[in-house]
Amino acid sequence: MDGVSKSGDAARRTAQKTHAAAGRDVQTRLRSDIVSSEFAPEARLKFAELTRRYDVGIGTLREALSQLASEGFVTLEAGKGFKVAPVSAEELVEITDLFISFERQAVREAIKHGDEDWEANIVAVHHRLSLIEGLPWEGRMQRHAEWVQRHREFHESLVAACPGHWLLRLRSMMFDQLDRYRFVTKNSSGTAGRQKFEEHRKMMEATLARDGDLAAQLIEDHIRDTSDRAMKILLPAESERAAG
Amino acid sequence: MDGVSKSGDAARRTAQKTHAAAGRDVQTRLRSDIVSSEFAPEARLKFAELTRRYDVGIGTLREALSQLASEGFVTLEAGKGFKVAPVSAEELVEITDLFISFERQAVREAIKHGDEDWEANIVAVHHRLSLIEGLPWEGRMQRHAEWVQRHREFHESLVAACPGHWLLRLRSMMFDQLDRYRFVTKNSSGTAGRQKFEEHRKMMEATLARDGDLAAQLIEDHIRDTSDRAMKILLPAESERAAG
DNA sequence: CATTCAAATATTTTCGAAAATGTCTGTATA
DNA sequence: TATACAGACATTTTCGAAAATATTTGAATG
Structure with a gap:
């Protein structure tokens, strides 16, 4: 701290x-x-x-x-x-790439250094997250603010054992920035909810199994997928603003 | 801006x-x-x-x-x-690695996108730096504050054409942090001055020749050398403090 | 009608006093 | 002697008023 x-x-x-x-x-x-x-x-x-x-x-x-x-x-x-601060498609691409780079490094380091408390915390935090992600669509919408918080805590728990404080700090900055872009997908992700649920479980399992390569890959795919969704919503909005 | x-x-x-x-x-x-x-x-x-x-x-x-x-x-x-904020050898290592990673990426991007104004600015800023670095030891000490500023501007000029704003921003944060550790080498670098002079010139030449691989390598060596010097001074001071 | 200048307005920026909080010292008690 | 507590002291934190700055308005001029 x-x-x-x-x-x-x-x-x-x-x-x-x-x-x-x-x-x-x-x-x-x-x-x-x-x-x-x-x-x-x-x-x-x-x-x-x-x-x-x-x-x-x-x-x-x-x-x-x-x-x-x-x-x-x-x-x-x-x-x-x-x-x-303005938002743009270019910035989303850059933030996504930087975050993924940090997250990949951090999760590998965490897997290398993590102890039993680190593992236990991951399981606990993932459980809290799954309680919301397992809900039907309506319930997830109602508790969206809580979801944001628990989603952050889950991703944080995976990398918490990484000894590089600055890496964690920069990672955290980029995660916060991504929140802004994630928000635009709030109402549009119909079937994506269940998919995310599965992805988070797999990420946890790979991390606990100390499989750095797999964990890094799963996280990268997970983040890119979310960013792609945001991009699909953001790009039309941008060209529309340019036209009007 | x-x-x-x-x-x-x-x-x-x-x-x-x-x-x-x-x-x-x-x-x-x-x-x-x-x-x-x-x-x-x-x-x-x-x-x-x-x-x-x-x-x-x-x-x-x-x-x-x-x-x-x-x-x-x-x-x-x-x-x-x-x-x-505290300083430590561990932090120096981490900051150095992060900065080098950013600087390598940034200079490659800058070389890809840089225009003639970018080139001209590099030459101008390097000249200003060399005016101090060409001085005898005493003169360099007197104008150390100016040197810090011009040294920063030189490194900034090399990557200025990189289109990724966040990359530049994070790079800049790490550079500022390194300043703290660079300071400890202020008085101790006897023959290093002339060597730095040469290194800066080579970095400029490689960058203007649009040789990304060489520029990145020269920059990395340059930064690592400085950090190593700082580390040699920092480590004894740390163990001394632990003993006393 | 377009431009320039100056007063009026709106907004930011700075400052030090007052409130809230934390820290220390000394005394009473077990 | 060690511990708990109260009071005094030191420091941070918050606030709104006053100063500085930018922006707009409107009239006068070319």
């Missing part, structure tokens, strides 16, 4: 606002609203509006936005304020 | 403080002071001291520190404030 980014537990207590850690909380909520296109790409983020929406002071907000800027979710032009 | 990090021009006007952009300025100065071990690794960074040192408000400072946290120069524990 390097203390820099831990969005996990903060994300859960959405409604009630405790007196502590307002800054961390608003950063998580803001990122979540950007990922879910609550704020459209390239939209200006004005302090006046945001202070009302999240009920925090200007300074706190500024710090959160500043953080999100270095994570790549918003851009910051010198004296002009903050904007939501 | 993605508007997130531009430490170049701000670094130059060190003495005079304009009324604008105090935040960006203090972030650059703070990073510089961490890189140069003005603040030792693991040292606590108290607001009271820093506000006096840099003559800025608490909020501004907080934003700068927060930013440096996501760059990996400082760590931030929940309610306990900021500390300078």
Whole structure:
């Protein structure tokens, strides 16, 4: 735990606002609203509006936005304020390739160094994920926010035993970016749900069996498939915007 | 220009403080002071001291520190404030490997896509670097801060034509981290100066000749050599600290 | 009608005080 | 002597007002 980014537990207590850690909380909520296109790409983020929406002071907000800027979710032009970072097909391709490269390296390292606790955690986290993925379509939609969280935790658990902190950190950055693109496939993946369920199980099994080559390959296919789906939705939307 | 990090021009006007952009300025100065071990690794960074040192408000400072946290120069524990990030031999190895991997990819892409302006910029920036590297030892020491800047600009110029923004961004993060470790070799590299001079020239020539394989190899050797030097200094210091 | 300039408006950026939180010191108690 | 607790102190964290900056509006000029 390097203390820099831990969005996990903060994300859960959405409604009630405790007196502590307002800054961390608003950063998580803001990122979540950007990922879910609550704020459209390239939209200006004005302090006046945001202070009302999240009920925090200007300074706190500024710090959160500043953080999100270095994570790549918003851009910051010198004296002009903050904007939501744009999305593009080119960026999706690049992020996908980088993430896959990191994930492949990381899972191999994790398999090399992982102990029994690492294995146990994978099984536990996968179980939590499967509880949602086993649901019928309607239930999966209702608990989509939870799914996002558990899906992240599952992939994280696979590579958790990788000793390279920076590799994990960069991997995590790219995973967060991919979330933005994954979101567009939220409503469209009809039969894909069951397929993902199977893929996750196979990934877990290959990892626990310490088969690095297979695990890496399964993960790569899994990620590429998701990105391809997103691309199919993103490309028409882009050319449409260019035409209109 | 993605508007997130531009430490170049701000670094130059060190003495005079304009009324604008105090935040960006203090972030650059703070990073510089961490890189140069003005603040030792693991040292606590108290607001009271820093506000006096840099003559800025608490909020501004907080934003700068927060930013440096996501760059990996400082760590931030929940309610306990900021500390300078630790350094270690393991981290140096990892950062070096990651940077080399990025730089190799990036220079190949740049060679594929670079135009005449890209070439011209490389020549110009290399010339600026060579003006310092051609100096006798004493002169190089005096202008060390400038050398750091020009050295960064030179390496940046080689990969500037790479179309992958995220690759450049991650490359840049790792380069900044390496600066911290490069600093320890500042005073110790007696005959290494002339050697670096030659290496930089060869790297430029290979790149302009569009020889991706050679350029990548030269860069890798160059970086590894520097990291090895740093490691030789770092390892004794570490075991010494463990003993004392 | 197009352009330029200046006032008015909107927005960002900075700052230090106040609230919240964590840390330390000394005392009482077992 | 060791432990628990309360109070005092130190530090971080949050907030909104004030200063600085950018943007728009509108009138005057060519």
